[in-house]
Amino acid sequence: MTDRVAVGLVGAGGWADMVHAPALAAGPDTRLAGVWARRPEAAAELAAKHGTVPYERLDDLLTACEAVAFSVPPDVQAELAVRAARAGKHVLLEKPLAMDLAGAERLADAIGSAGVASQMVFTLRYSSAARDFLSRVPALEPVGGRAAFVSPVLSGGVFATPWRLERGALLDLGPHVVDMLDAALGRVVGVRAHGDPLRWVGMLLDHETGAVSEASISMAGGGDLPPASVQVYGPGGWADLSWDVVGDDTFATVVAEFAATVRAGGGHPLDAQHGLHIQQILSAAQSDLEK
Secondary structure, three states, X not given: OOOOEEEEEEOOXXXXXXXXXXXHHHOOOEEXXXXXXXXXHHHHHHHHHXXXXXXXXXXXXXXXXXXXXXXXXXXXXXXXXXXXXXXXXXXXXXXXXXXXXXXXXXXXXXXHHHOOOEEEEOHHHHOHHHHHHHHHOHHHOOOEEEEEEEXXXXXXXXXXXXXXXXXXXXXXXXXXXXXXXXHHHOOEEEEEEEEEOOOEEEXXXXXXXXXXXXXXXXXXXXXXXXXXXXXXXXXXXXXXXXHHHOOHHHHHHHHHHHHHHHHHOOOOOOOHHHHHHHHHHHHHHHHHHOO
């Protein structure tokens, strides 16, 4: 296709290697226009795998593309995505939007001021199973729900990156569960939290619909852990969703929808403003944990 969206990739770590680079390079709606990373050797290696160009300067990558995908720590994303937006580039963003609420606000403001399109990678939301789950929820007339996400990340592995080891479950797993409960039960308008992000965090969420929900998250699990899950209950019955439905085709959907979002100039429901909303809830929860 001649109208494929030229997307530059910022980041060359494990997640960029496993997910972003192959999906963007595979098309058919996008082409991988180049890779930039803080480690030039990593950018060169990843670019070579996908037949594209490594850039030593971020500004050169921005010149070579019309949109940018980010696969970097949240504080780095908050800084560099502002530069991309101000350069007129549409942005595909990871969750959380930033490391803290102030960074998220600056990034969302920059995107809004620049008038560029944005879309966030709340991975589960792009799976067909999650979309089927959410389509069934209204008929239940839901009054509440619950979610649990327990992982072994603190014990090591590819996702045991410095920011996750430092900040723990609230900032890493929290966006996923809050986003899903927000989608299923209505916009979250209040939160109470207790626990320790490096051990176990519990959250009680209030939704604008009057529904309430509970979320449990931890990265200190071990052994044969069950998949993360969400359940919703109401007079019309109940529905549940397991995180193990996420597959390779899920990120293909992310990329296809991002291309459409870029061509439309925005309008995706999972945009930076939605990411800011989720970050506001997490920031309020963090304040509770620090009391």
